[in-house]
Every structure is written in C-alpha cells, then in structure tokens.
Amino acid sequence: MGLRVSFGHVIIAKRPRGTEDEITFDHFTTLMNMYPSRGGASMVTRLGDAHEAEKLLQYISCPEAGICKNIKDMRRGCEVVVVANGLQIKTEADYNPQLMQLAMVRATRPETRARWSWTTAAPDMEHDWNIRMDAWDKVDVPTEFRDLAKRISVVFKPDEGTILPLPNVDTSKLAIPDEQFTEIQARSWAIIPFKESPYVLKINITKTLKGSRTIGEQNSTWGVELYAPHWEESLNYSSGGRKDWGEGLENIWEEGDDLQSRLRCFLRTIMEVQALLNRVHAGTASS
Numbered sequence: 468m469g470l471r472v473s474f475g476h477v478i479i480a481k482r483p484r485g486t487e488d489e490i491t492f493d494h495f496t497t498l499m500n501m502y503p504s505r506g507g508a509s510m511v512t513r514l515g516d517a518h519e520a521e522k523l524l525q526y527i528s529c530p531e532a533g534i535c536k537n538i539k540d541m542r543r544g545c546e547v548v549v550v551a552n553g554l555q556i557k558t559e560a561d562y563n564p565q566l567m568q569l570a571m572v573r574a575t576r577p578e579t580r581a582r583w584s585w586t587t588a589a590p591d592m593e594h595d596w597n598i599r600m601d602a603w604d605k606v607d608v609p610t611e612f613r614d615l616a617k618r619i620s621v622v623f624k625p626d627e628g629t630i631l632p633l634p635n636v637d638t639s640k641l642a643i644p645d646e647q648f649t650e651i652q653a654r655s656w657a658i659i660p661f662k663e664s665p666y667v668l669k670i671n672i673t674k675t676l677k678g679s680r681t682i683g684e685q686n687s688t689w690g691v692e693l694y695a696p697h698w699e700e701s702l703n704y705s706s707g708g709r710k711d712w713g714e715g716l717e718n719i720w721e722e723g724d725d726l727q728s729r730l731r732c733f734l735r736t737i738m739e740v741q742a743l744l745n746r747v748h749a750g751t752a753s754s
Contacts, residue, residue, distance in 0.1 A: 468582065468602045468702045470719075472693040472737060473512040474594040474744060477586060481507030492590070499588055510586045510597045513688040517633070517672045519747075520689035524630040524670055526747050527659055534668075534743065535659050542658045545569075545634050547619055549612065551648035556608060558616040562655075564623055567634065569616040575603040592741045593748045600702075611643055618642065621653070631657050633672050633687065651676040664736050665695050665721055693740055695719070 482498070490498070502508040527534045528541075535541065543562035547569065548555055554576055558569040583600035608615075618640040623632045636653040656671040669692045676686075701719045720729035 468600060470598070470600050470694065470698050470702060472596055472598045472740075473510075474596050474691050474693075474740065475510055475512035475514060477508055477588045477595045478511050479508050495588075495590060510584075510595065512597065512690050513673065514690060515688060517687040517689040520670050520672050520691075521629060521631055522750075523691065523744070523747050524657060524659075526750070527668075527743075528630060532743075534662060540660050543631065544656055545621055546654050546656070547615075547621070547636060548650075548652045548654065549615065549648050550650040550652075551609070551612070554606065554609070555603075556612045556615060558619065560621070562623075567621040567623065569619060569621060572608050572613060572615045574606050574608040574612070576606050577601065577603040589741060592745060594741055594744050596737055596741065611647070615641075631655050631670065631672055633674055636674075636676060638676065645677070648677070661693065661736065661740070665697070666693055666736055667696060668693055668740065691740075691744070693737065695721075697721075 479498075479502075483501075486498070499508075526532055528538050530536075544559060545562060545567060546557055546559035548557045550556075554574050556572065556574045558572045560567050560569045578601065581599050582602050584597060585599075586595065586597040588595045618638075620637045620640075621634045622637070623634050633655055634653055636651075638651060652673055652675055654671050654673045656669055659668045659670070661668050670689070671691075672687065672689045674687045698719055720726075720733045722732035723729040
C-alpha cells in the first residue's frame with residue numbers, strides 16, 4: 468500500500484441547474500457535500516505547464532526560502548513505466564548527468580479504486596489537496612519485459628542550471644508490438660526534506676511517450692506530493708503483510724502525544740506546502 472498527499476485542482480464538471488458562476492462560500496460548501504455521493508467533480512493532480520516544477524525547485528533550493536537546509540540532501544532520479552495488460556512495469560535509476568543506467572525491473576497490478584481518497588477544496592489557495600491510500604499486488608515481470616532496462620536508453624541534455632531535466636527516452640530497441648502495451652511514461656523526480664518536519668516533498672515531471680495524452684494534447688505534466696518516508700514500512704509491515712490500515716496505524720503521524728495533536732501537526736504541514744505553492748505562483752505571475 469502507499470499513502471500520499473497530492474496537490475492539484477478540484478475540477479467541477481457538473482453543477483446543479485441554476486448555479487451561478489460566482490457563489491457564496493456557504494453555497495460552495497453545500498455543493499461540495501453533494502459531489503462524493505452524486506459525482507460530477509474530480510481531483511486533477513497531473514498539472515499542465517511542466518516548467519512550474521523547475522520554478523518550484525529553484526525557489527526551494529534558495530536558503531532564504533527556509534525549506535531545505537542543505538540542498539545536498541535532495542535526491543533525484545528517473546523512471547520509465549510501461550502499462551500493459553493491467554500491469555505497471557517499472558525500471559528506474561538515480562540521477563547521473565553522464566550516464567543513466569536503468570535497473571530493477573518490477574511489476575505490480577494496481578487496484579482499480581483507492582482504499583481511501585479524501586479531497587479538500589481550498590478556494591482561497593492556488594492548490595487543493597488530496598490524501599489517498601492506494602494498494603497493489605506485486606507480480607512476476609512478464610517474460611517479454613524482463614530485459615526492459617536494457618532495451619530502453621535514457622539521456623539527459625546537459626543543462627547546468629536545471630535541477631530537474633526531463634530525459635530523452637529511446638524505446639526503439641523495445642522489441643514488443645505496440646498492441647501489447649497501452650502507455651509508456653518517462654518521469655524525472657526530486658525528493659526534498661520539508662523544513663524540520665518528518666515529511667518530504669516529491670516533485671516530478673512526467674512525459675507520456677505513448678498513450679491518450681500524446682495525440683492533440685500537451686504530453687508533459689508535473690506534480691507535487693507530500694509524504695513521510697517511514698509510511699511505507701508502517702503500512703506494509705506493521706500489519707503482517709495484510710492490506711489493512713485500521714486503528715493500529717494511528718501512529719504513522721509521529722508529532723504530538725495523542726492522535727488529535729498528531730493530525731493537527733500533519734494538517735499544518737499540508738497548509739505550509741499550500742502556502743509555499745502560493746508564494747511560487749505569485750512570484751511567477753509577477754515576473
């Protein structure tokens with residue numbers, strides 16, 4: 468299982484008949500209470516204008532921003548994900564501008580629905596947020612994909628000023644018919660400690676090489692997530708391998724003496740990330 472907080476935008480696709488374009492906050496909260504049961508709204512966490520990811524990282528890397536005390540604590544990497552027959556087959560590598568060697572091919576079968584998905588709309592902020600618990604099964608890598616890391620090459624164009632470059636991915640040696648897979652994604656990511664908290668930010672840029680977004684749409688997106696590195700162990704090992712996230716996991720939030728105070732610290736951290744995204748957006752808009 469995996470638990471993440473993602474930042475994005477609540478998209479209202481349907482509104483009750485007669486709803487005006489501008490509504491009061493009380494009316495807005497009434498509408499939001501209707502969407503979980505009736506549908507018509509969704510949370511989009513794959514954001515357009517992938518250049519925003521680089522602007523965010525450049526801001527975070529400045530000591531005066533007060534986010535990351537030592538930029539050397541930042542980790543960077545790249546991964547290629549192939550979606551085929553309901554599986555996600557992934558190969559990845561740590562960032563190296565001279566030579567990127569993909570390795571560790573793994574396959575998972577994600578569950579179609581999240582175990583838990585809770586979205587909070589924040590009309591006074593640039594970004595809404597969603598906390599989501601996903602689950603999957605680890606499966607054997609299909610024979611035709613076992614040499615995936617050897618058949619895909621990843622090259623970064625040298626750019627000394629860029630923190631998170633998007634790789635050029637060559638799949639020409641992938642000797643698999645197109646009809647056997649539905650999508651290929653290349654993703655660059657950076658993980659940065661968030662202040663003095665136990666949480667980290669993961670900022671990523673994703674390029675879809677094959678799939679619905681490659682035709683007639685922008686095929687590069689970006690995203691930002693917040694999580695605690697110890698969550699994976701807490702979720703997947705404390706329950707004895709069961710996909711269980713009941714009350715025994717109340718201690719995954721470490722700050723505070725009781726559950727209420729721990730959740731309060733957690734929510735405060737989320738709002739600090741929202742404030743960070745607001746500052747970067749305001750700086751971009753004014754430049």
